Amino acid sequence: MYFANLTIVLATVILVVYSHECKYYDLSDSDQSLVDMMKHYLHTLRKGECSTKNKTLNTGVTYIRWGRKSCPKGVDLVYTGQVGGTYYSYRGGGVNYLCLPNDPENGQHQSFDNDQIHGGEYQLTSTMKPSGWSESMDNKEVPCSVCYQKQKSAVLMIPGRKTCFKGWNSEYNGYLMSGHKGHYKRDYACVDKNAEPLDNKNGEESGALFYPLRTKCSNLRCPPYTNEADVLCVVCTK
Structure with a gap:
Protein backbone atom coordinates (compact mmCIF):
# COMPACT_ATOMS: atom_id res chain seq x y z
CA MET A 1 0.00 0.00 0.00
CA ASN A 58 12.08 -22.51 -16.46
CA THR A 59 9.52 -24.86 -14.89
CA GLY A 60 8.37 -28.12 -16.39
CA VAL A 61 7.36 -31.73 -15.70
CA THR A 62 8.45 -35.12 -17.01
CA TYR A 63 6.36 -38.19 -17.71
CA ILE A 64 6.80 -41.55 -19.43
CA ARG A 65 4.86 -42.26 -22.59
CA TRP A 66 4.46 -46.04 -22.50
CA GLY A 67 4.24 -47.84 -25.84
CA ARG A 68 5.72 -45.07 -28.01
CA LYS A 69 9.25 -44.14 -29.14
CA SER A 70 8.50 -40.41 -29.37
CA CYS A 71 6.77 -37.66 -27.41
CA PRO A 72 3.63 -35.76 -28.44
CA LYS A 73 4.08 -32.81 -30.78
CA GLY A 74 5.59 -29.77 -29.06
CA VAL A 75 6.98 -31.78 -26.12
CA ASP A 76 10.73 -32.27 -25.64
CA LEU A 77 12.10 -35.82 -25.84
CA VAL A 78 14.49 -36.52 -22.95
CA TYR A 79 15.29 -40.01 -24.21
CA THR A 80 13.69 -42.97 -25.92
CA GLY A 81 14.09 -46.57 -24.82
CA GLN A 82 12.51 -49.90 -24.04
CA VAL A 83 10.51 -51.11 -21.09
CA GLY A 84 12.27 -53.20 -18.48
CA GLY A 85 11.33 -54.76 -15.18
CA THR A 86 11.29 -57.87 -13.02
CA TYR A 87 10.42 -61.22 -14.60
CA TYR A 88 6.68 -61.85 -14.25
CA SER A 89 7.07 -64.95 -12.03
CA TYR A 90 9.66 -63.53 -9.61
CA ARG A 91 8.30 -63.01 -6.11
CA GLY A 92 10.89 -60.37 -5.20
CA GLY A 93 12.15 -57.24 -6.89
CA GLY A 94 10.44 -54.08 -7.99
CA VAL A 95 6.83 -53.92 -9.08
CA ASN A 96 7.22 -50.85 -11.29
CA TYR A 97 8.01 -50.83 -14.99
CA LEU A 98 11.21 -49.02 -16.01
CA CYS A 99 11.91 -46.97 -19.13
CA LEU A 100 15.44 -48.07 -19.98
CA PRO A 101 17.36 -45.75 -22.36
CA ASN A 102 18.57 -47.09 -25.69
CA ASP A 103 22.08 -45.76 -25.00
CA PRO A 104 22.91 -47.24 -21.58
CA GLU A 105 26.21 -46.84 -19.72
CA ASN A 106 26.73 -50.46 -18.69
CA GLY A 107 28.31 -51.58 -15.43
CA GLN A 108 30.83 -54.38 -14.91
CA HIS A 109 29.90 -58.03 -15.45
CA GLN A 110 28.60 -59.84 -12.36
CA SER A 111 27.90 -63.52 -11.70
CA PHE A 112 25.60 -63.38 -8.67
CA ASP A 113 22.05 -64.70 -9.02
CA ASN A 114 19.76 -61.67 -8.84
CA ASP A 115 18.87 -60.86 -12.41
CA GLN A 116 15.88 -58.54 -12.15
CA ILE A 117 16.02 -56.30 -15.21
CA HIS A 118 14.33 -58.04 -18.12
CA GLY A 119 12.64 -56.62 -21.19
CA GLY A 120 8.91 -55.96 -21.39
CA GLU A 121 6.47 -57.56 -23.83
CA TYR A 122 2.87 -57.10 -24.91
CA GLN A 123 0.71 -60.12 -24.09
CA LEU A 124 -2.27 -60.23 -26.45
CA THR A 125 -4.59 -62.78 -28.00
CA SER A 126 -7.46 -62.54 -30.45
CA THR A 127 -9.88 -62.38 -27.51
CA MET A 128 -7.68 -60.44 -25.07
CA LYS A 129 -6.52 -57.17 -26.58
CA PRO A 130 -7.51 -53.50 -26.36
CA SER A 131 -10.09 -52.32 -28.88
CA GLY A 132 -8.46 -51.45 -32.19
CA TRP A 133 -5.17 -53.22 -31.49
CA SER A 134 -3.75 -55.96 -33.69
CA GLU A 135 -2.98 -59.41 -32.33
CA SER A 136 0.31 -59.20 -34.24
CA MET A 137 1.64 -57.05 -31.37
CA ASP A 138 1.69 -60.15 -29.15
CA ASN A 139 5.14 -60.94 -27.69
CA LYS A 140 6.62 -57.78 -29.21
CA GLU A 141 8.85 -55.71 -26.93
CA VAL A 142 7.42 -52.48 -25.52
CA PRO A 143 9.07 -49.12 -26.31
CA CYS A 144 8.84 -46.02 -24.13
CA SER A 145 9.88 -42.38 -24.16
CA VAL A 146 10.58 -39.89 -21.39
CA CYS A 147 9.03 -36.53 -22.20
CA TYR A 148 9.55 -33.03 -20.81
CA GLN A 149 6.63 -30.61 -20.98
CA LYS A 150 7.76 -27.03 -20.41
CA GLN A 151 5.97 -24.40 -18.29
CA LYS A 152 3.92 -27.00 -16.39
CA SER A 153 4.10 -27.77 -12.69
CA ALA A 154 2.02 -30.94 -12.27
CA VAL A 155 1.46 -34.22 -14.09
CA LEU A 156 -1.37 -36.68 -13.41
CA MET A 157 -2.44 -40.04 -14.84
CA ILE A 158 -6.21 -40.47 -14.59
CA PRO A 159 -7.50 -44.06 -14.85
CA GLY A 160 -10.95 -44.61 -16.30
CA ARG A 161 -10.94 -41.54 -18.59
CA LYS A 162 -9.66 -40.59 -22.04
CA THR A 163 -10.00 -36.84 -21.51
CA CYS A 164 -8.64 -34.55 -18.79
CA PHE A 165 -10.73 -32.57 -16.36
CA LYS A 166 -11.24 -28.84 -16.90
CA GLY A 167 -8.06 -26.82 -16.50
CA TRP A 168 -5.75 -29.73 -17.38
CA ASN A 169 -3.98 -30.38 -20.68
CA SER A 170 -4.00 -33.85 -22.28
CA GLU A 171 -0.55 -35.23 -23.16
CA TYR A 172 -1.76 -38.58 -24.48
CA ASN A 173 -4.43 -41.17 -23.76
CA GLY A 174 -4.64 -44.90 -24.04
CA TYR A 175 -5.34 -48.12 -22.17
CA LEU A 176 -4.47 -49.06 -18.60
CA MET A 177 -2.28 -52.17 -18.60
CA SER A 178 -0.44 -54.24 -16.00
CA GLY A 179 0.58 -57.81 -15.18
CA HIS A 180 -1.83 -60.74 -15.26
CA LYS A 181 -3.96 -61.27 -12.15
CA GLY A 182 -2.47 -64.76 -11.81
CA HIS A 183 1.09 -63.42 -11.67
CA TYR A 184 2.89 -61.39 -9.03
CA LYS A 185 1.83 -57.78 -8.63
CA ARG A 186 2.89 -55.14 -11.13
CA ASP A 187 2.34 -51.40 -11.46
CA TYR A 188 -0.41 -49.99 -13.65
CA ALA A 189 0.82 -48.19 -16.77
CA CYS A 190 -1.07 -45.96 -19.18
CA VAL A 191 -0.07 -47.36 -22.59
CA ASP A 192 -0.63 -45.09 -25.58
CA LYS A 193 -3.75 -45.91 -27.62
CA ASN A 194 -1.52 -45.95 -30.74
CA ALA A 195 1.11 -48.18 -29.18
CA GLU A 196 3.86 -49.62 -31.36
CA PRO A 197 6.43 -52.41 -30.98
CA LEU A 198 10.06 -51.69 -30.16
CA ASP A 199 11.15 -53.47 -33.37
CA ASN A 200 10.15 -56.34 -35.65
CA LYS A 201 11.72 -59.02 -33.48
CA ASN A 202 9.19 -61.65 -32.46
CA GLY A 203 9.56 -64.43 -29.93
CA GLU A 204 8.11 -65.21 -26.53
CA GLU A 205 10.81 -64.36 -24.01
CA SER A 206 8.44 -63.13 -21.29
CA GLY A 207 10.00 -60.75 -18.76
CA ALA A 208 7.94 -57.78 -17.53
CA LEU A 209 4.60 -58.40 -19.21
CA PHE A 210 1.82 -56.02 -20.27
CA TYR A 211 -1.72 -57.40 -20.23
CA PRO A 212 -4.89 -55.48 -21.12
CA LEU A 213 -7.33 -54.98 -18.25
CA ARG A 214 -11.11 -54.93 -17.97
CA THR A 215 -13.57 -53.82 -15.32
CA LYS A 216 -15.51 -56.15 -13.02
CA CYS A 217 -18.78 -54.93 -11.53
CA SER A 218 -19.20 -56.09 -7.96
CA ASN A 219 -18.20 -53.51 -5.40
CA LEU A 220 -17.10 -51.38 -8.38
CA ARG A 221 -20.16 -49.22 -8.92
CA CYS A 222 -21.93 -49.89 -12.23
CA PRO A 223 -23.11 -47.39 -13.25
CA PRO A 224 -21.19 -45.18 -13.67
CA TYR A 225 -18.78 -47.97 -14.79
CA THR A 226 -19.78 -50.80 -17.10
CA ASN A 227 -18.95 -54.47 -16.68
CA GLU A 228 -16.10 -56.15 -18.61
CA ALA A 229 -14.97 -53.01 -20.45
CA ASP A 230 -11.58 -51.67 -21.50
CA VAL A 231 -10.03 -49.49 -18.81
CA LEU A 232 -9.05 -46.21 -20.46
CA CYS A 233 -6.52 -43.71 -19.14
CA VAL A 234 -5.12 -40.26 -19.88
CA VAL A 235 -1.97 -38.40 -18.85
CA CYS A 236 -2.61 -34.75 -18.02
CA THR A 237 -0.45 -31.75 -17.14
CA LYS A 238 -1.15 -28.34 -15.66
Whole structure:
Protein backbone atom coordinates (compact mmCIF):
# COMPACT_ATOMS: atom_id res chain seq x y z
CA MET A 1 0.00 0.00 0.00
CA TYR A 2 2.89 2.31 0.85
CA PHE A 3 4.52 1.77 -2.53
CA ALA A 4 1.22 2.29 -4.35
CA ASN A 5 0.72 5.64 -2.62
CA LEU A 6 4.32 6.58 -3.28
CA THR A 7 3.88 5.82 -6.96
CA ILE A 8 0.86 8.10 -7.18
CA VAL A 9 2.65 10.93 -5.38
CA LEU A 10 5.80 10.67 -7.48
CA ALA A 11 3.86 10.39 -10.72
CA THR A 12 1.90 13.51 -9.79
CA VAL A 13 5.09 15.42 -8.99
CA ILE A 14 6.70 14.44 -12.28
CA LEU A 15 3.55 15.33 -14.21
CA VAL A 16 3.40 18.74 -12.58
CA VAL A 17 7.07 19.39 -13.15
CA TYR A 18 7.11 18.39 -16.81
CA SER A 19 3.76 20.00 -17.68
CA HIS A 20 4.78 23.38 -16.26
CA GLU A 21 4.28 26.23 -18.79
CA CYS A 22 7.88 27.27 -18.45
CA LYS A 23 9.91 24.93 -20.65
CA TYR A 24 13.30 26.24 -19.63
CA TYR A 25 14.10 25.55 -16.02
CA ASP A 26 16.44 23.52 -13.87
CA LEU A 27 15.17 20.82 -11.54
CA SER A 28 15.91 21.55 -7.93
CA ASP A 29 17.79 19.01 -5.86
CA SER A 30 14.53 17.90 -4.23
CA ASP A 31 12.82 17.58 -7.65
CA GLN A 32 15.67 15.47 -9.00
CA SER A 33 15.63 13.36 -5.86
CA LEU A 34 11.96 12.56 -6.39
CA VAL A 35 12.56 11.64 -10.03
CA ASP A 36 15.46 9.36 -9.05
CA MET A 37 13.31 7.67 -6.40
CA MET A 38 10.60 7.02 -8.98
CA LYS A 39 13.07 5.53 -11.44
CA HIS A 40 14.54 3.29 -8.74
CA TYR A 41 11.10 2.10 -7.65
CA LEU A 42 9.98 1.30 -11.21
CA HIS A 43 13.25 -0.51 -11.92
CA THR A 44 12.82 -2.66 -8.79
CA LEU A 45 9.19 -3.40 -9.63
CA ARG A 46 9.96 -4.47 -13.21
CA LYS A 47 12.93 -6.56 -12.07
CA GLY A 48 10.64 -8.52 -9.76
CA GLU A 49 8.14 -9.12 -12.55
CA CYS A 50 10.92 -10.27 -14.85
CA SER A 51 12.24 -12.68 -12.21
CA THR A 52 8.78 -14.21 -11.75
CA LYS A 53 8.36 -14.60 -15.50
CA ASN A 54 11.74 -16.31 -15.86
CA LYS A 55 10.87 -18.74 -13.08
CA THR A 56 7.68 -19.70 -14.93
CA LEU A 57 9.56 -20.21 -18.17
CA ASN A 58 12.08 -22.51 -16.46
CA THR A 59 9.52 -24.86 -14.89
CA GLY A 60 8.37 -28.12 -16.39
CA VAL A 61 7.36 -31.73 -15.70
CA THR A 62 8.45 -35.12 -17.01
CA TYR A 63 6.36 -38.19 -17.71
CA ILE A 64 6.80 -41.55 -19.43
CA ARG A 65 4.86 -42.26 -22.59
CA TRP A 66 4.46 -46.04 -22.50
CA GLY A 67 4.24 -47.84 -25.84
CA ARG A 68 5.72 -45.07 -28.01
CA LYS A 69 9.25 -44.14 -29.14
CA SER A 70 8.50 -40.41 -29.37
CA CYS A 71 6.77 -37.66 -27.41
CA PRO A 72 3.63 -35.76 -28.44
CA LYS A 73 4.08 -32.81 -30.78
CA GLY A 74 5.59 -29.77 -29.06
CA VAL A 75 6.98 -31.78 -26.12
CA ASP A 76 10.73 -32.27 -25.64
CA LEU A 77 12.10 -35.82 -25.84
CA VAL A 78 14.49 -36.52 -22.95
CA TYR A 79 15.29 -40.01 -24.21
CA THR A 80 13.69 -42.97 -25.92
CA GLY A 81 14.09 -46.57 -24.82
CA GLN A 82 12.51 -49.90 -24.04
CA VAL A 83 10.51 -51.11 -21.09
CA GLY A 84 12.27 -53.20 -18.48
CA GLY A 85 11.33 -54.76 -15.18
CA THR A 86 11.29 -57.87 -13.02
CA TYR A 87 10.42 -61.22 -14.60
CA TYR A 88 6.68 -61.85 -14.25
CA SER A 89 7.07 -64.95 -12.03
CA TYR A 90 9.66 -63.53 -9.61
CA ARG A 91 8.30 -63.01 -6.11
CA GLY A 92 10.89 -60.37 -5.20
CA GLY A 93 12.15 -57.24 -6.89
CA GLY A 94 10.44 -54.08 -7.99
CA VAL A 95 6.83 -53.92 -9.08
CA ASN A 96 7.22 -50.85 -11.29
CA TYR A 97 8.01 -50.83 -14.99
CA LEU A 98 11.21 -49.02 -16.01
CA CYS A 99 11.91 -46.97 -19.13
CA LEU A 100 15.44 -48.07 -19.98
CA PRO A 101 17.36 -45.75 -22.36
CA ASN A 102 18.57 -47.09 -25.69
CA ASP A 103 22.08 -45.76 -25.00
CA PRO A 104 22.91 -47.24 -21.58
CA GLU A 105 26.21 -46.84 -19.72
CA ASN A 106 26.73 -50.46 -18.69
CA GLY A 107 28.31 -51.58 -15.43
CA GLN A 108 30.83 -54.38 -14.91
CA HIS A 109 29.90 -58.03 -15.45
CA GLN A 110 28.60 -59.84 -12.36
CA SER A 111 27.90 -63.52 -11.70
CA PHE A 112 25.60 -63.38 -8.67
CA ASP A 113 22.05 -64.70 -9.02
CA ASN A 114 19.76 -61.67 -8.84
CA ASP A 115 18.87 -60.86 -12.41
CA GLN A 116 15.88 -58.54 -12.15
CA ILE A 117 16.02 -56.30 -15.21
CA HIS A 118 14.33 -58.04 -18.12
CA GLY A 119 12.64 -56.62 -21.19
CA GLY A 120 8.91 -55.96 -21.39
CA GLU A 121 6.47 -57.56 -23.83
CA TYR A 122 2.87 -57.10 -24.91
CA GLN A 123 0.71 -60.12 -24.09
CA LEU A 124 -2.27 -60.23 -26.45
CA THR A 125 -4.59 -62.78 -28.00
CA SER A 126 -7.46 -62.54 -30.45
CA THR A 127 -9.88 -62.38 -27.51
CA MET A 128 -7.68 -60.44 -25.07
CA LYS A 129 -6.52 -57.17 -26.58
CA PRO A 130 -7.51 -53.50 -26.36
CA SER A 131 -10.09 -52.32 -28.88
CA GLY A 132 -8.46 -51.45 -32.19
CA TRP A 133 -5.17 -53.22 -31.49
CA SER A 134 -3.75 -55.96 -33.69
CA GLU A 135 -2.98 -59.41 -32.33
CA SER A 136 0.31 -59.20 -34.24
CA MET A 137 1.64 -57.05 -31.37
CA ASP A 138 1.69 -60.15 -29.15
CA ASN A 139 5.14 -60.94 -27.69
CA LYS A 140 6.62 -57.78 -29.21
CA GLU A 141 8.85 -55.71 -26.93
CA VAL A 142 7.42 -52.48 -25.52
CA PRO A 143 9.07 -49.12 -26.31
CA CYS A 144 8.84 -46.02 -24.13
CA SER A 145 9.88 -42.38 -24.16
CA VAL A 146 10.58 -39.89 -21.39
CA CYS A 147 9.03 -36.53 -22.20
CA TYR A 148 9.55 -33.03 -20.81
CA GLN A 149 6.63 -30.61 -20.98
CA LYS A 150 7.76 -27.03 -20.41
CA GLN A 151 5.97 -24.40 -18.29
CA LYS A 152 3.92 -27.00 -16.39
CA SER A 153 4.10 -27.77 -12.69
CA ALA A 154 2.02 -30.94 -12.27
CA VAL A 155 1.46 -34.22 -14.09
CA LEU A 156 -1.37 -36.68 -13.41
CA MET A 157 -2.44 -40.04 -14.84
CA ILE A 158 -6.21 -40.47 -14.59
CA PRO A 159 -7.50 -44.06 -14.85
CA GLY A 160 -10.95 -44.61 -16.30
CA ARG A 161 -10.94 -41.54 -18.59
CA LYS A 162 -9.66 -40.59 -22.04
CA THR A 163 -10.00 -36.84 -21.51
CA CYS A 164 -8.64 -34.55 -18.79
CA PHE A 165 -10.73 -32.57 -16.36
CA LYS A 166 -11.24 -28.84 -16.90
CA GLY A 167 -8.06 -26.82 -16.50
CA TRP A 168 -5.75 -29.73 -17.38
CA ASN A 169 -3.98 -30.38 -20.68
CA SER A 170 -4.00 -33.85 -22.28
CA GLU A 171 -0.55 -35.23 -23.16
CA TYR A 172 -1.76 -38.58 -24.48
CA ASN A 173 -4.43 -41.17 -23.76
CA GLY A 174 -4.64 -44.90 -24.04
CA TYR A 175 -5.34 -48.12 -22.17
CA LEU A 176 -4.47 -49.06 -18.60
CA MET A 177 -2.28 -52.17 -18.60
CA SER A 178 -0.44 -54.24 -16.00
CA GLY A 179 0.58 -57.81 -15.18
CA HIS A 180 -1.83 -60.74 -15.26
CA LYS A 181 -3.96 -61.27 -12.15
CA GLY A 182 -2.47 -64.76 -11.81
CA HIS A 183 1.09 -63.42 -11.67
CA TYR A 184 2.89 -61.39 -9.03
CA LYS A 185 1.83 -57.78 -8.63
CA ARG A 186 2.89 -55.14 -11.13
CA ASP A 187 2.34 -51.40 -11.46
CA TYR A 188 -0.41 -49.99 -13.65
CA ALA A 189 0.82 -48.19 -16.77
CA CYS A 190 -1.07 -45.96 -19.18
CA VAL A 191 -0.07 -47.36 -22.59
CA ASP A 192 -0.63 -45.09 -25.58
CA LYS A 193 -3.75 -45.91 -27.62
CA ASN A 194 -1.52 -45.95 -30.74
CA ALA A 195 1.11 -48.18 -29.18
CA GLU A 196 3.86 -49.62 -31.36
CA PRO A 197 6.43 -52.41 -30.98
CA LEU A 198 10.06 -51.69 -30.16
CA ASP A 199 11.15 -53.47 -33.37
CA ASN A 200 10.15 -56.34 -35.65
CA LYS A 201 11.72 -59.02 -33.48
CA ASN A 202 9.19 -61.65 -32.46
CA GLY A 203 9.56 -64.43 -29.93
CA GLU A 204 8.11 -65.21 -26.53
CA GLU A 205 10.81 -64.36 -24.01
CA SER A 206 8.44 -63.13 -21.29
CA GLY A 207 10.00 -60.75 -18.76
CA ALA A 208 7.94 -57.78 -17.53
CA LEU A 209 4.60 -58.40 -19.21
CA PHE A 210 1.82 -56.02 -20.27
CA TYR A 211 -1.72 -57.40 -20.23
CA PRO A 212 -4.89 -55.48 -21.12
CA LEU A 213 -7.33 -54.98 -18.25
CA ARG A 214 -11.11 -54.93 -17.97
CA THR A 215 -13.57 -53.82 -15.32
CA LYS A 216 -15.51 -56.15 -13.02
CA CYS A 217 -18.78 -54.93 -11.53
CA SER A 218 -19.20 -56.09 -7.96
CA ASN A 219 -18.20 -53.51 -5.40
CA LEU A 220 -17.10 -51.38 -8.38
CA ARG A 221 -20.16 -49.22 -8.92
CA CYS A 222 -21.93 -49.89 -12.23
CA PRO A 223 -23.11 -47.39 -13.25
CA PRO A 224 -21.19 -45.18 -13.67
CA TYR A 225 -18.78 -47.97 -14.79
CA THR A 226 -19.78 -50.80 -17.10
CA ASN A 227 -18.95 -54.47 -16.68
CA GLU A 228 -16.10 -56.15 -18.61
CA ALA A 229 -14.97 -53.01 -20.45
CA ASP A 230 -11.58 -51.67 -21.50
CA VAL A 231 -10.03 -49.49 -18.81
CA LEU A 232 -9.05 -46.21 -20.46
CA CYS A 233 -6.52 -43.71 -19.14
CA VAL A 234 -5.12 -40.26 -19.88
CA VAL A 235 -1.97 -38.40 -18.85
CA CYS A 236 -2.61 -34.75 -18.02
CA THR A 237 -0.45 -31.75 -17.14
CA LYS A 238 -1.15 -28.34 -15.66
